[in-house]
Amino acid sequence: MGIFNSHEKKVLVELRKKSEDISNEISKEINEFFDDLKSDYDESKVVINEFSSFIDELENKLSPEEIKKLHSFSTRLAKVKRCAKKGVEAMRELARDQKKATRETIREYEEYLYV
Helix, strand or coil, X not given: CCCCCHHHHXXXXXXXXXXHHHHHHHHHXXXXXXXXXXXXXXXXCCHHHHHHHHHHHHHHHXXXXXXXXXXXXXXXXXXXXXXXXXXXXXXXXXXXXXXXXXXXXXXXXXXXXXX
């Protein structure tokens, strides 16, 4: 005789399926957000380099005070770029962790059901 009667096993199988479906849906959404974020980041990451080149071109035409302001702005833009890169990396880690948690949960259900 097994640990579970047929009704209990049926409930656990349904719970496993529901949990797997929810986890897969969350993984799908995370991956979509990650793809969107990475795509946007990849499109705009060259802006800082272009802006730096533009500053170099303008330096001869601006006063020292204006150059200082421009370099300050460029530094702040570089910080924004670092934040965006960290966001992309965090989303990648979140996607990886969610996949890992889904696999682990499914494995635990299977171990529990088929002991």
